[in-house]
Amino acid sequence: MDRDPSENAYRRLRAWYGFHPTDLLITMPTTTLDLTGDWTCHRADRPEDKFPARVPGTLHQALLEAGRIPHPFKARNELEVQWVHEHAWVFEREFTLNAEDFAGKSAELVCEGLDTFAQIVINGEPVGQTKNMFRSFRWDVAECLRTGTNRIRVAFDPVMPWIRRKEAERHLFTVNSIEHEPNGRPWVRKEQCNFGWDWGPVLVTCGIWKGIALRCGETCRIGNPLIRQRHRDGSVHLGIHVEISGYEQLPSARATAVLTLEGAEVSAMTLAPAENPGIFHGEVTIANPRLWWPNGMGGQPLYEMTVHVEADGSPLASRSTRIGLRKLRLVQEEDRWGRSFVFEVNGERFFAKGSNWIPGDALRMELADPEYRRLLGDACACHHNMIRIWGGGIYEADAFYDTCDELGLLVWQDFMFACSAYPADDPDFLEEVRAESVDQVCRLRNHPSLALFCGNNELEQMVTREGADWPDMPLPLYRKLFEEMLGDTVSFHAPETPYWPASPRAASGDPADVNRPDSGDAHLWSVWHGRAPFEWYRTSFHRFCSEFGFQSFPEPRTTADFAPGGQRYLNSPVMEHHQRSRNGNTLIMTYLLSWFPMPRDFRASLWMSQMVQAESIKYAVEHWRRNMPRCMGALYWQLNDCWPAASWASIDHTGRWKALHFYSRHFFAPVFVGGVEEPGRATVDLFLVADRKPPAELSLRWILTDSAEGRTLREETLEIAEADSGSTEIRTLELRREYDTFGPENLLLWLELADTDNHILSRNLVTFRKPKALALGVPVLRRDFSAAVDNAGTRIGTLTLQSDRPALYTFIEGLPDSIRPSDNFLHLRPGSPRRIELRSTTGSPVSFDPAEVRIRSLADLVERD
Secondary structure, X not given: OOOOOOHHHHHHHHXXXXXXXXXXXXXXXXXXXXXXXXXXXXXXXXXXXXXXEEEOOOHHHHHHHOOOXXXXXXXXXXXXXXXXXXXXXXXXXXXXXXXXXXXXXXXXXXXXXXEOEXXXXXXXXXXXXXXXOOOOEEEXXXXXXXXXXXXXXXXXXXXXXXXHHHHXXXXXXXXXXXXXXXXXXXXXEOXXXXXXXXXXXXXXXXXXXXXXXXXXXXXXXXXXXXXXXXXXXXXXXXXXXXXEEOHHHOOOEEEEEEEEEOOEEEEEEEOEEOOOOOEEEEEEEEOOOOEOOOOOOOOOOOEEEEEEEEEOOEEEEEEEEEEOEOOEEEEOOEEOOEEOOEXXXXXXXXXXXXXXXXXXXXXXXXXXXXXXXHHHHHHHHOOOOEEEEOOOOOOOOHHXXXXXXXXXXXXXXXXXXXXXXXXXXXXXXXXXXXXXXXXXXXXXXXXXOEEXXXXXXXXXXXXXXXXXXXXXXXXXXXXXXXXXXXXXXXXXXOOOOOEEOXXXXXXXXXXXXXXXXXXXXXXXXOOOOOOOOHHHHHHOOOXXXXXXXXXXXXXXXXXXXXXXXXXXXXXXXXXXXXXXXXXXXXXXXXXXXXXXXXXXXXXXXHHHHHHHXXXXXXXXXXXXXXXXOOOOXXXXXXXXXXXXXXXXXXXXXXXXXXXXXXXXXXXOOXXXXXXXXXXXXXXXXXXXXXXXXXXXXXXXXXEEEEOOOOOEEEEEEEEEEOOOOEEEEEEEEEOHXXXXXXXXXXXXXXXXXXXXXXXXXXXXXXXXXXXXXXXXXXXXXXXXXXXXXXXXXXXXXXXXXXXXXXXXXXEEEOOOOOEEEOOOOEEEEOOEOEEEEXXXXXXXXXOOOHHHOEEEOHHXXXXXX
8 A cells, every 4th residue: 555645746735835734633632621602792893782692603693693683584684784794793701720721731722613804812812813714723822821710702803894905906706696795705715605696695704613622731632544445355455644743752652543343343553653753654454344335335334443542551642533445436538428527436336416515504604413414314315425515615514524424425525616716826825725725635534425526616617718818817827726736735635535626627627628528527507597498408418417407496485484475476576685596586487487387376486496497407317317328427506505595406495395306316216217208200218227237127117198187098018127237228119199199288108117026116207298288187186194103113104195187296285394205296197096105304203284284286386267
């Protein structure tokens, strides 16, 4: 196993950093005083007007909880709180120290995240200052402390006056979406979407947004280890490299590392000094490893590597790191379509299925651990195996990555740069980026879920638009930052993690080639921003689609929470305020009316917008999965929302699934059946798509019915033996006779894929006309509810849905948020009841008032004479 990164990368790092790059350490002190919890806050010019503030937290969160501002998410209140970011704010608290806590000991203040321009004072003594919310900081504060009561003060200067001054000196291009979105965000290392985005509000906040603690009395400290893996002949060889400081002052000290799995020891090793001072290493071979796999490909066993340091039999420090044994590569090889862009894990290449992630709340920065688990679990429940953390937000909390490790959800990790020119010629800016990147790469590198570091979001296409000599960020400076500096950081600190300088990007690295179809990854916005029809997707043969999307409104309950009664119409001031994409509501309705009938009212418009969103992404993903292995990834924009609004999310801000998220359970399924219609030829090409080799024997039943009553016109069951993984064309159906006799608007083709036990693996519906042109009748829907207890003793419910004629887009409305249906927005065929499992999201028994629950279909959303 190689013990050191490449010499070229090391030389460039030395030139960039001027010191050994592993100086970022995490201490293991004797005493830790947690300083999170209750603080006070006040405007700097009003020290007498204090109010409570919770840490970790944000200024806006504290103001809201103290009743000082209206809720920015409701109505147009966001506009009423723009004054907040023009002022300086001070957070303060007291803490008590006993003499034994720190007498004669070292003491460090450790701040995991301060947003953004902060000055820290303890007992009147300046401690340090910050200008980057993405860094962690530590300061020696032993001289500032005293026995008894101590006071810590963190003062935050506003970023807006500072960036206005920088903008006056030199404007940096940014992509802005709304009128009150300020310029200048790229000058500061702060969450870029704090300044607004085309799906989020302008809430330029500040605060102690991560942990803060006092650590006293350390004798040595253990850095974040680098754990490398070599897989060969069914075994895994592990090498651990870790920096331990203070060790050299303790001649009797001994460092060991113990590897455990589910609490049982697997191996132990003594760590020996390496060539670089302060670095220790050890090696061990795992003979019978349990491999870690992405969601849907296998299990996620997590080993724990614990480094111990002891002296004279007494423990001094320890640090534990969870790892998964897996070998992951980004494979880019020449092939008949150009150059591949495909991820491979444990020797198996796979189609990346998933979505993009934005910050989960515009007020709170990080979410609570259960909220991460719910959202990420909802993604995995719909067969996502990858999530892309977009570069305009934040590096997420440890709980995010820990949950991804446990669920098998691979993480495409952008560095925090998006849609702007950045001052890559500013030495102070580069120093902040250097420290930030080392901090974050070292923090994240051992997570088995980490699939890729990516330099930025959409900067290369801006270079293309503005030209290679673009003065805001000339191409040589762009490459110095995103190809050399960040590339070398990853190469040195996480040498087994792939690095990709930008998204989108072509394999050539030439910005003029952005979004070319034969290599690299692509952001495809011809549908939506380009106003192309959904059919455009079937002309796209890109290798990896890392961003594409379509907007919808949240459902009526979510909308009612932010839009007062008099504002519940699509072009009301409040509804337009909660739409941040230019002409977004117009685009939603334009596409909607090209696919669906005119909605009967406001509520119907909200629901139908979700249906057209779901159809758009289904149209795209099914096409790209049919074209495996030419295309090997589809990450739609986006999974989640940061506030309640019209957006591209498949899960709204309250956690309610939109139609798209239910659809993703089907178009991302491990095995699915689909059809490609050719109206002029009156044919349908039937496809079977499988992530892995499917069961040996399958049957595909197709039923052609009329659309008004659901009468069967033709049907057939096709036996499929020994289908392979990937995409397989099963048969072309010739339907000319029925097409001419009944007309394309009167035909529905139902597809059902089943195994030998007649268990339905996949369903689909193919039409020759869009829903608005189908000759649909008005169905009578019937529901039956029953309850049972599963093997775990949990009371679950079953809702059986039936219809007397075709009922398209049948959905359940009014279930409590604590109950999740296994399917929704489905198509009912007469004589074919559908059983929907209802499970509690809280662990409590399934219970609801049947009178509050309604079953509706497309027919209920249309005005009829």
